[in-house]
Each structure stands twice: as structure tokens, then as C-alpha cells.
Amino acid sequence: MIEVRSLKIDYGSPGSAVRAVDGVDFTLDRGRSLALIGPSGCGKTTILFSISGLLLPTEGTITISGTPVTGPRRDVALILQNAGLLPWKTVWQNANLSLLLSGDYPKQDAGAVLDELGLSEVKDRYPAELSEGMKRRVGIARALSTAPSVMLMDEPLASLDTLTRERIQDLFLTLWRTHKFSLILVTHDIEEAAFLGQEILVLTERPARIKERVENPEMGGLDYRESAAYTQTVRKLREVLEK
Amino acid sequence: MKRTLTYVASICALLFIWEMASIAVNAINNAPLLPGPFNALSQVVKNAAELQHHFLASAWRLILAILIALATGVPLGLTTGREPTLDRFLSPIIYITYPIPQVALILFLFVVFGTGSGTKVAMVALVLFFQILVSARGAAKNIPEEHIISVRSAGASRWQIYWHVILPASLPDILTSVRVSIGLGIAFLYIAETNAALGTGLGGYINKHMLFQRDRAFAGIIALALLGLILYLAVDGLERILCRWKYVSRRAR
Ligand SMILES: Nc1ncnc2c1ncn2[C@@H]1O[C@H](COP(=O)(O)OP(=O)(O)O)[C@@H](O)[C@H]1O
Ligand SMILES: [Mg+2]
Secondary structure, X not given: OEXXXXXXXXXXXXXXXXXXXXXXXXXXXXXXXXXXXXXXXXXXXXXXXXXXXXXXXXXXXXXXXXXXXXXXXXXXXXXXOOOOOOOOOOHHHHHOHHHHHOOOOOOOOOHHHHHHOOOHHHOOOOHHHOXXXXXXXXXXXXXXXXXXXXXXXXXXXXXXXXXXXXXXXXXXXXXXXXXXXXXXEEXXXXXXXXXXXXXXXXXXXXXXXXXXXXXXXXXXXXXXHHOHHHHHHHHHHHHHHHO | OHHHHHHHHHHHHHHHHHHHHHHHHXXXXXXXXXXXXXXXXXXXXXXXXXXXXXXXHHHHHHHHHHHHHHHHHHHHHHHHHHOHHHHHHHHHHHHHHOOOOHHHHHHHHHHHHOOOHHHHHHHHHHHHXXXXXXXXXXXXXXXXXXXXXXXXXXXXXXXXXXXXHHHHHHHHHHHHHHHHXXXXXXXXXXXXXXXXXXXXXXXXXXXXXXXXXXXXXXXXXXXXXXXXHHHHHHHHHHHHHHOHHHHHOOOOO
């Protein structure tokens, strides 16, 4: 379970601080999914970085499975906007990076995950040789390699073409159901939020506050995009964002 | 095949320009002042053993100086590039000392290191140290933040960030500064070797023969050019191994 209580985050020094997040509260039960949506620059990345331990809250608390977050931890994986791959490492090295950093490689490796994602064939290639869709999958492989209980995604599919994006959204959904991690997805894409979030928090302009919580209980099927409930959630989100 | 032809054509053009220059200079002055390439090359062959001796002396000084400059300049450059507090402390020192012509210190170096190889290596290493330090610092400053965040979120320690991100990301720029260092290093090695008239080294050899046996002096210059070329090719080869990722994008997807 992830608990975020009265989260406030300022940038800059105390005298000339800029508030990016101004009192955000939510709880996410184990294995559930949450989408955070809001205008760009509102503080979404800031919230995600604080949950991943990269940034300490100015006020408020974040706990994961009962322990306060004080820094990056092994059971929490973060996927960044452009997959966060290192260009000088091969697919194999990128996928195993988290395990290498924690000292678990080569006792454990990402071989099985690469198989699952259909990347075994390209494991000796460098990121520059891959299509955008493949790069995202390598980023996912690295995140999954440590079998995390929490997966954080920061606009992971921005700048992908529509078809590739939907294919990878389908992949996210499948992985979320099979690997059973808790998912927090940051996006500015309404359709993505509606497809992947069981609950969707709509944020205000900076500083981020929760404008509205939208429940999306019927999500979870690959054909959800064809359903009436999906269309309704999308419409609802659009209304709230425009308000 | 086509590339080899271009290289050959380029060398021929160089020899041709040299020969023309030699003919022109000698005609204008009505005296054999500038030896042509073929005279110089025949002196290379004639004095091969002696030249090799001086070549090796210069080569190991230059290589040692580059290695010393790398071993000091890279760590200091990368850390000042990444650690703001260290940068605030060291930047003023660097920018005050960087523009001082390091040759100004050469007599001082002779006093400290004597007239042997020590001074020559120290002179060149000092010049290249700044060159490499400034490049490494600039490279480290320009690393996209997302690379750092990506490994930090995976729990990387500070040392791991340097090893897995900052060093490899800066390596292409560092190798470029090594290429620049070869040319710069040869120039300063020449100065250091001619200042210490005694002893081995191509600088002394060239200087010694420049007045009365100019074709031998030019044979020495050819040897010095060859030294630069060999080191250049070595750095290119090293880059192809160490920065293989930079060359793959040209391969088909
Ligand atoms: N390191 C920083 N220093 C100062 N201000 C920052 C920093 N990072 C982000 N900000 C500011 O905080 C606000 C929220 O940023 P961010 O969380 O990245 O927004 P989002 O991800 O929603 O686009 C923005 O206005 C941004 O300019
Ligand atoms: Mg963002």
C-alpha cells in the first residue's frame, strides 16, 4: 500500500521557493492502478519523483508498505519519458542495470523478462539501433527485472505514434495484470489515463492539488477502449480538465 | 578501395606542394634553403637507426605526458563538472591559471626536474592537463539529467553514477581533447626538447641540424609528423572500441 499524506514540495531555497505540489493526498492499495493527469508543468513529475525517493517532500509524508520513503528503493521502479536508456550500454546491459547496481547481477539477470517482452533477439544491440517502441520495451524490461511491487511511470509513451502507443499501453495492462505490481502512471493523455487507471486523479495547474477523483472500475480488459464505460470516463475527464 | 585512393592522392598532393614550395623558395633565394620531400625522405632512410632512437625517446615522453594529463585531468574535470561546490572552489583557480602560458614555467621546471626527460614530460603534461581538464568538465556539465535520474532511481551510488554514466557519456569529448592534445603536445615537446639541447628526442635532433644539414632536419620533421599520425590513428582505434555505441547508429536497424 502506498500512502501519500498532505504532500507539499517546494523548489528553490526557502526564501525564494516555488511551490510545485500543494497538499496532495491519496492511498493506493497493493496491486491497484492510479493515473495522475494534469496540464504540463503542474507538478506531476515532482509527485512521482518524491514517491520514487529522488526528491524529499518539503512537508507531508509518503510511505510504501508501512515504511517512509527516504530514498530510491529496490521494490520501486521508475520508467521515464524516453525510457531512460543509456546509449553506451547494449540492450542486455541496460536491462540488467538495476540488478547490476544493486549487486544482484549476475546471480540474477533480466533474461526471462527480455524473453517475455520479445527482446532476446536484439539483446546485443545498442539503443540507437532500436525503434522507439523497442526502446520503451527495454525500459520496461529494466523496471521489471527487480520484480518491483510498485511501478512508477512518467509519461512513458510521450512522443510515440498512435499505433505504437496503443500497443505499448496494451502491454502495460497485460504486465500489470500478470506481475501484479501497484501502478502509478503520470500522463497528460486523457485516453491513456482512462485505459490504464482504475482511479484517476485530475490535478490543478501548478501548484498541483487534486481537482477531482474519477473512479474507473470497469477498466482492465484489452477491449476496454470499445466500451461505453471507457467513452464515459474519457468524456468525464475532458469535462473536469476543461473546467 | 576508393578511400585508399583518396588517401594516396592526398599524400601525393602534399609532396607536390612541398616540392613546388622548395623549388620556389630556392629559386627566389638562389640557394638551396628548403630541401624537397625526396631529399628529406632519403635522409629518413639513411639515418633510420638514429632517427628511430630519437623517435622512441620523443614518443614515450609524449605518451607518458598524455597519460599523466588524463589521469589527473579527467577525474578533476568530471568532478568539477558535476559537483557545484567543488566547481565554485576550483573554477576561479582554473580560470586564473589556464591562460598563463605554461611555457613561461619551463625554466622553473628545469630547476625542479633537471635537464633530463622529467622536465620535458612535465612541461607537456602541464599543458595537456588544462586542455583535458577543461574538456572533461564541459562534457560532464552537459550530460542530460535524465541519464542521471534513470540510474539514481535504480539506487546507484555516487561512484556508480560516475562509472556508469558520467565517464562513458564524457568519453567521446575526452578522446577529442586527446586528439587535440597530440598536436599541442608535439609542439610543446619540441619546445622542451630544443630548450634542453643535450640528450635524445626529435626536437633536439631537428634543431641541431636546421642550420647546416637542413635535409636531415626535415627528416626529423617527417618523423615527428609520423609520431603524430600514429598516435592519431591509435586514438581513432581506441574510440572505435570504447565508444562503439556511437558508430552503430549508422548500421541498418
Ligand atoms: N529542479 C527544479 N527547480 C525549480 N523548479 C522546478 C524544478 N523542476 C520543476 N520545476 C518547476 O516545478 C513545476 C512542476 O514541474 P513538473 O513536476 O516537472 O511538472 P509536470 O511533470 O507536471 O510537467 C514546473 O513549473 C517547473 O518549472
Ligand atoms: Mg513531467
